Amino acid sequence: MSTVRLESVAKRFGTTTVVAGVSLDVNEGELIALLGPSGSGKTTLLRMIAGFEPVDAGRIVLDGEDVTARSALERRCGMVFQHYALFPHLSVGDNVAYGLASERMPRPAREARTAEVLALVDLRGFESRNVASLSGGQQQRVALARAVAPHPRVLLLDEPLSNLDPSLRERTRRELGELVRRTGITTVLVTHEQEEAFDLADRIAVLHRGVLEQLGTPEDLYQRPATPFVAGFVGRTSELAGTVVGTEGELVRVAAAGGEWLATAKAGTSGAVRLLVRPEAVRLAPSGAITGTVIRRRFAGASAFFTVRVNDREEIEIAAPSAAAKEGDTVRLEPAGGGVHAWLAT
Amino acid sequence: MAGHVTLRRIVGPLLLVVLAWLVVEPMVLVGVDAIRVQGSWTIGPVRTFLADPNEWRAAFNSAWLALASVVLGGILGVSLGVFTRLADFPGRRVVSALLALPAVLPPLVGVVAFLFLYGESGIFAHIVMAITHADTPPWRFDGAAAVVLIHVTTMYVYSYLLVRGALATFDPALLEAATALGASRSRAIRTIVLPLLRPAIGNGALLTALSSLASFSAPYVFGGGFRVLPTQIVSTRLNGDIPIAMVETLALVVLAIVALVLASRMGGIGTRGAGKGLAPAPARTGSRRSRFVLGAIAWGVTAWLLLPHLMLLMVSFVERGGWTSTAMPTAWTGANYTSLITDPVQWRPFATSLWMATLAAGVAAALALAVAMVARDPGQRLSRWLEAGLALPWAVPGTVYAIALATMFSVLQPAAGRIVLIGTLWLLPLAYLIRSLPVVGRPLVSAVRALDPALDEAAASLGAGPWRAFGTVILPLLLPVLAGAAALAFVTGLGDFMTSIILYTYDTRPVSLEILGAIRGGEFGEAAAYGVVLTVLSTGAFLLAERSRRNA
Numbered sequence: 001m002s003t004v005r006l007e008s009v010a011k012r013f014g015t016t017t018v019v020a021g022v023s024l025d026v027n028e029g030e031l032i033a034l035l036g037p038s039g040s041g042k043t044t045l046l047r048m049i050a051g052f053e054p055v056d057a058g059r060i061v062l063d064g065e066d067v068t069a070r071s072a073l074e075r076r077c078g079m080v081f082q083h084y085a086l087f088p089h090l091s092v093g094d095n096v097a098y099g100l101a102s103e104r105m106p107r108p109a110r111e112a113r114t115a116e117v118l119a120l121v122d123l124r125g126f127e128s129r130n131v132a133s134l135s136g137g138q139q140q141r142v143a144l145a146r147a148v149a150p151h152p153r154v155l156l157l158d159e160p161l162s163n164l165d166p167s168l169r170e171r172t173r174r175e176l177g178e179l180v181r182r183t184g185i186t187t188v189l190v191t192h193e194q195e196e197a198f199d200l201a202d203r204i205a206v207l208h209r210g211v212l213e214q215l216g217t218p219e220d221l222y223q224r225p226a227t228p229f230v231a232g233f234v235g236r237t238s239e240l241a242g243t244v245v246g247t248e249g250e251l252v253r254v255a256a257a258g259g260e261w262l263a264t265a266k267a268g269t270s271g272a273v274r275l276l277v278r279p280e281a282v283r284l285a286p287s288g289a290i291t292g293t294v295i296r297r298r299f300a301g302a303s304a305f306f307t308v309r310v311n312d313r314e315e316i317e318i319a320a321p322s323a324a325a326k327e328g329d330t331v332r333l334e335p336a337g338g339g340v341h342a343w344l345a346t
Numbered sequence: 347m348a349g350h351v352t353l354r355r356i357v358g359p360l361l362l363v364v365l366a367w368l369v370v371e372p373m374v375l376v377g378v379d380a381i382r383v384q385g386s387w388t389i390g391p392v393r394t395f396l397a398d399p400n401e402w403r404a405a406f407n408s409a410w411l412a413l414a415s416v417v418l419g420g421i422l423g424v425s426l427g428v429f430t431r432l433a434d435f436p437g438r439r440v441v442s443a444l445l446a447l448p449a450v451l452p453p454l455v456g457v458v459a460f461l462f463l464y465g466e467s468g469i470f471a472h473i474v475m476a477i478t479h480a481d482t483p484p485w486r487f488d489g490a491a492a493v494v495l496i497h498v499t500t501m502y503v504y505s506y507l508l509v510r511g512a513l514a515t516f517d518p519a520l521l522e523a524a525t526a527l528g529a530s531r532s533r534a535i536r537t538i539v540l541p542l543l544r545p546a547i548g549n550g551a552l553l554t555a556l557s558s559l560a561s562f563s564a565p566y567v568f569g570g571g572f573r574v575l576p577t578q579i580v581s582t583r584l585n586g587d588i589p590i591a592m593v594e595t596l597a598l599v600v601l602a603i604v605a606l607v608l609a610s611r612m613g614g615i616g617t618r619g620a621g622k623g624l625a626p627a628p629a630r631t632g633s634r635r636s637r638f639v640l641g642a643i644a645w646g647v648t649a650w651l652l653l654p655h656l657m658l659l660m661v662s663f664v665e666r667g668g669w670t671s672t673a674m675p676t677a678w679t680g681a682n683y684t685s686l687i688t689d690p691v692q693w694r695p696f697a698t699s700l701w702m703a704t705l706a707a708g709v710a711a712a713l714a715l716a717v718a719m720v721a722r723d724p725g726q727r728l729s730r731w732l733e734a735g736l737a738l739p740w741a742v743p744g745t746v747y748a749i750a751l752a753t754m755f756s757v758l759q760p761a762a763g764r765i766v767l768i769g770t771l772w773l774l775p776l777a778y779l780i781r782s783l784p785v786v787g788r789p790l791v792s793a794v795r796a797l798d799p800a801l802d803e804a805a806a807s808l809g810a811g812p813w814r815a816f817g818t819v820i821l822p823l824l825l826p827v828l829a830g831a832a833a834l835a836f837v838t839g840l841g842d843f844m845t846s847i848i849l850y851t852y853d854t855r856p857v858s859l860e861i862l863g864a865i866r867g868g869e870f871g872e873a874a875a876y877g878v879v880l881t882v883l884s885t886g887a888f889l890l891a892e893r894s895r896r897n898a
Contacts, residue, residue, distance in 0.1 A: 052803050072806040079807040085800035089822045098818075102809025150808060 002063045002153040002186050003028055004049065009058035011044055011210075018044045020210040021058065026154075031180055031187040033201035035194060037233070041210040042190045043158060049188060050156050051075045062153055078152030078185070082159045084143040086131045092118070092142050093127030099150035117145040120179060137168045144176065148183055155180065155187040161196060173199055194234055206230050224264065228274060228343045236305075237276040238316045241345065244270045254342050257310040259290040261335045263342035272345040279305060279319040281339030288334035292316065294325050308333060358720045358728045364713070365735030367763045368780050372750035373599070373742065379753055380592035391589035395597070401590075404578040405597050408559055411490070411574060412605065415497040415558040416551045422498060423505025423554075424547055426647070428535060431513040435641035441648050442510070447655060448503040450884040452841025454563045454858045455877035456500050458865060459654030461567065462661045462874070464492070469657065469674070488570040496564045499651055501557055505550030512546035513539075552609030559601050560743030562844045567865075575601070576745040580848065583749070595749050602741055658881070662874035682875035692872065695860035696879075702854060703839030706778035707786075711832040713779075714786040715824070718794040719816075736787030739780050744844030751777050752849060774846060774854045778839035785838055786831035789891075793827040794820075830894030833887035841880050 004026035011019040019041040026032045034042035047053040049060060051072030060068045067075050078099075086095050093114050100110040118124055121141035126134075131142060140160060147155060160176065161169050177200045180187050191197050197204045198218045206213045206221060206229075214226040225231035232239075242256030244265075252265045256275045263275060282290075292308035295315070304322035308331060309315050318333065325331050380391055395401045430442040448456065462468050466483035474484045516539070524534035540547075562576040569577060575598040582591040665677040686692050717736055721729035739747060755767035755776075767773040797820065805815035843858035850859055857876055864873035 050803070050807060052806075072803065073809060073811060076809070077807060079804065081800040081804060083798065083800060085798055085804040087801065087804070087819050087823075098805070098810070099808030102814070146804075146808065152807075156807075 003061075004154055004186060004188065005059075005061040006045075006049070007059040007061065009045065009048060009060060010056050011041070011048060011053060012056055018210050019048070022205075022207070022210070022212045023058075024205055024212060024215055026186055026188060029184045029186055030202045031177075031189060031200060033189045033191055033197035033204045034207055035191055035197040035204050035234075036207035037192060039209070040207040042192075042207050045207070046156050046158055046188060046190045049075075049154070050077045050079050076150070076152050077154045077156050078147035078150065079156040080140075080143045080147050080158065080160045082162060084139050084163070086139060086143060086146070088132060090131070091127065092123065092129045092131055092134070095131060095142055096127075096146045096149050098146065103150055113149055117149045120148075120182070121145045122175070135168075136164050137172050140164065140172060141175075144179065148185060152185065155183075155185040157187065157189040159190055159192070161191075161193075176200065206233065208233070223338075225276075225341055228276065228341075231276045231341050231343075236279055236317060238279075238314075240275040240277060240310075240314050240316070242273050242275040242342065244273055244342070252342055254340075257290050257292075257314055257316065259288070259333070259335060261340050262337070263340040265342040266344075269342060269344055273342040274345050276341045276343075277316060278339030279317045281336055282316055282318045282333050283336040284318065284320050284324055284331055285334040286332055288332035290316075290333040292331060292333065294327050294329045294331055297322075297325070297327050306331075354720050354728075357716065358732070361713075361717050361720055362728065362731055362735065365717070365732065368776075369735050369738050369783070371763060372747070372754040373738075375753045376592050376595050376599075376746070376750045380589060380596055383589050391593045394590055395593040400573070401578070401594065401597075404573045404575050404594070405601070407490070407573060408575040408598065409601055411493060411497065411561075411565075412555045412558040412601070414494050415501055416554045418494070418498040419501040419554045420505045420547065420551055423502035423507075423550055424509050424540075424543070426502065427506045427509030427513065428539065428543075429644065431510060432531070432535065432539075433640050433644075435637050435644050437641060437645065441644045444648050444652060446503060446507055447652060447885075448500045449507065450837075450881055450888050451500065451655065452837075452843075452858070452877070452880045452884060453561075454567075454843040454861055455658065455841065455880055456654060457496060457563045457567050458861060458873055458877055459658040460487075460492075460496050460564075461865070462657045462870065463653055464495070472674075488568050488572075490572045492568040493561075493564045493572060493574075496568065497554075497558055497561065499654070501554045502651075504553035504557070505547065508546040508550040508553075509543055512543050516542070548609050552605060555605035555609065556602060556741060556743070559598060559605065560745060560844060562745055562847070576743060576844070579745055579749060583848070591749065592753075595746050598743055598746055602743060602746075606741055655881070658874050658877050660874075661870055662878045664871045664874075666869065666871055679871070682871040683879075685872070686875055686879065692860075695855055695857045696876075698854055699840050699856040699858075702775040702778060702856065703836045706775045706782060706839045707832045707835035710779045710782045710786050710835045711790075711828055714783060714790045714831065715828060717787065718790040719820075721791060722794050724795060733787070733791060736783050736791070738784075740784035744781060744842070745848065747780060748777060748845040748848035751780070751845075768849075769851055771851075771853055774849045774851075774856070775839075777845045777849055778835075778842060781842065781845060782835035782838040785834045789827050789831045789834075790824070793824055797823060826894035830891035833890045833894075837884045837887040840883060 006022055006024050008021040008023050009019060010017070010021045022041075022045060024032070034045055036042045044053055048055050051067070051070060051074075055068055058068075059066055062075060087098065090098070096114045096117060097110050100113055105113070114127060115124070118126055121144055123138060123141055123145065126138075126142075131139060134142065140163070144160070161173055164172055173196060180200070189197070189200060201218070203215060203217055204221055205215045208229045214221060214230045216224075216226075221230055221234045225234060231237055240256040242254040242261070244252050245255045245260070246253040248262060250264070251262045252269055252273075254261045254263050254273055254275055261275060261277070265273070290310055292310035294306050295309050296307040298305040299322055302322065303319050304324070305317055305319055306325055307315050307317050310333075316333065381387055381389055383390065426445055430438060430445065451459070464470055464487045466486055468487070471483045471485065474480070478484070520538055520542070521534050524538050529537065560576065561574070562580075565572060565574045565577045573581075575594055579591050579594045579598070582594060660675070662682055663678045663680065664675040665679040665681070686696065714736060717732045721732040723729055751773060752768055754764055755773055757764055758766050767776065801819055801823075802815055805819050810818065841858060842856065843862075846856045846858050847862075850856060857880060861873045861876045864870070864876065
């Protein structure tokens with residue numbers, strides 16, 4: 001098992017900065033997800049760790065060894081590509097054994113290891129199958145088996161589930177998580193799906209425009225977002241304009257949309273603020289101080305998301321039992337405690 | 347990756363030098379020889395060329411012949427392409443495949459077939475003579491009209507294939523949208539299909555124009571007093587007036603460049619829409635009668651266009667002297683084929699063509715593969731230069747390259763890359779190699795660029811160095827395309843006439859020259875048998891190339 005350290009790693013394509021001095025540590029056996037929207041630099045960062053993109057500035061350290069100038073060949077990172085990149089002219093077994101042959105492993109040992117990893121991904125006996133004859137989920141598992149077979153120092157997963165249809169994705173995600181934990185390989189996963197990151201990762205690095213916005217556990221990101229971007233990108237939020245009217249311990253009291261909210265904020269926050277409110281941080285209450293009209297109701301099984309217009313400009317989304325209100329109803333709301341974050345208005 | 351980059355830095359410039367030596371330098375020397383006579387610079391040959399009305403006439407003939415071939419061949423090819431894709435009639439698929447057959451008729455072989463068909467002693471002349479009880483042939487099949495007819499009925503295939511190819515990826519939603527907006531089928535074709543087919547039509551026109559400008563066999567066999575630049579060049583060279591021949595060669599290059607420029611202006615937005623790239627379905631015509639009429643037209647036109655093939659096949663079974671004054675042959679034999687193999691004198695040109703074409707195809711494929719690998723990134727300047735080097739022989743008529751190579755390899759100047767190859771075994775295979783570079787280069791460059799870069803990265807992440815990744819991942823994936831491209835190069839060399847007639851020696855006399863000799867000696871059966879075998883080999887190679895393209 002290995003550690004990965006990125007020290008102020010940067011990358012530019014022409015005049016565009018794609019990765020702007022990212023530093024982070026991945027511990028032994030840890031699974032870290034690089035999460036961000038398209039163009040946030042997460043795949044470029046992963047490819048720099050793999051050695052497929054040269055680094056413009058900064059250092060990449062694997063197991064204490066500076067590999068920044070080393071080729072992909074020398075880094076020994078196993079990688080699962082977005083489209084799997086299975087060699088179409090080789091059988092499943094030959095694909096999996098490809099990296100073992102690079103290590104000049106004797107044939108019997110190679111065959112034994114191939115069988116072992118195929119069993120690990122639940123594809124025992126698939127050695128002679130043509131990769132084109134496999135389903136998307138099976139191809140994904142072959143790609144994973146191929147990547148882990150040569151005992152890589154680090155496993156890099158580039159949106160490994162994005163090619164699967166939704167019904168298969170959840171099951172495969174579960175299997176992937178179990179497998180990675182069973183092998184214990186230090187893993188970096190790139191994804192733009194927060195659900196995938198939450199489900200699989202020990203810690204998540206949220207990237208935005210090449211900048212590392214926050215690195216933390218899923219709970220940290222959701223409950224203590226470090227930036228407005230993280231608060232808006234991770235989970236659902238409604239945004240209100242407010243004014244700080246006092247403090248209560250580490251929290252600030254903010255007047256917004258006709259009500260008063262307790263919100264997390266940086267020390268010294270005062271005056272006009274942006275208030276980001278999670279759907280579960282507000283509830284329907286007959287005596288609530290905030291009055292509004294339900295303009296949209298989105299059914300989600302036992303509960304529903306209601307969009308309530310609270311004034312000319314602002315809307316709040318709340319989660320409530322699906323029969324609690326219908327479109328056009330006038331409702332009263334009150335803060336439910338937690339899930340509210342304030343930042344200085346810019 | 348680092349290994350690839352280093353390799354590219356070393357091999358790339360080396361390949362550029364090789365292409366400059368083989369492709370560019372011979373052309374430059376033609377230009378130099380046109381203005382350098384006996385060691386001194388002069389524009390005398392250019393003046394002589396410009397002052398001679400015969401030269402002007404040949405240039406003018408070449409130009410209008412190309413224009414007529416483009417317009418008439420284009421109308422025929424585009425109409426047939428659209429018709430066989432969008433009209434519904436019995437046997438549509440068979441007709442579509444049959445109409446592509448002229449693509450596999452080697453140049454001289456096709457011309458010979460016309461001789462048997464429309465010539466003074468051809469089948470049609472015999473039929474008319476039999477009906478009218480005349481003693482003399484009713485027409486002479488020669489001059490400009492004969493050449494135009496041959497060009498149109500053989501070169502339509504370029505526009506036909508390109509238009510069909512473009513329609514295969516045409517977004518059917520565009521036609522459906524036009525229909526939904528009230529356009530009739532003919533209006534939709536006129537206002538939607540044809541404008542979007544502009545690039546395909548433009549490329550078809552360019553191929554036709556370049557083929558017509560380079561056409562040697564049809565004007566040579568049927569031209570009579572109708573001189574065009576390729577025949578003029580050969581004639582001037584035979585008269586020993588080398589500087590004038592060089593100026594004529596340059597004039598032909600200028601016409602080819604004009605054709606290239608005009609065709610590039612025909613470019614437009616492509617045929618791909620936002621849909622899934624499925625070919626539009628043929629229109630279901632309401633009545634059985636209209637389907638029958640459409641079918642009759644389609645089969646009639648196809649039969650007419652394929653008559654040369656059928657004629658060639660028929661004549662190949664005619665005994666020597668077995669067809670002289672009757673409408674149809676009176677005696678049949680398979681001896682024309684058996685003697686090709688059993689008679690060493692007849693087998694020799696075949697063996698010669700086979701080894702030369704095989705060698706040229708092999709080396710051309712290897713060279714093009716190396717260029718394709720180095721030029722994988724289309725954004726780099728080196729890639730663009732290498733690609734241009736591969737494509738240049740395509741834009742220059744074969745006769746011109748033959749002259750250029752004869753010039754280049756006629757003196758010993760090692761420092762200038764010039765060695766004496768003229769009169770040796772090697773010049774003709776070298777000419778085949780250069781002529782086939784565009785044929786092998788284009789599919790290989792496309793195939794290499796279409797490879798998922800993640801495959802290389804996957805191999806590297808699994809510990810494979812650049813050579814192992816190439817040998818175990820890239821090369822196996824490219825093999826079908828490589829085989830197909832090499833097959834096309836093989837066919838190009840096997841049937842070549844244009845360069846062969848200028849560069850052949852006693853030891854490298856190819857099949858095409860043997861066919862010409864057989865025609866001159868009245869051995870029509872033997873000539874046709876050679877032609878049929880060449881056509882079958884070409885068809886096999888084209889089918890292999892097509893299958894490879896699909897597999898890739």
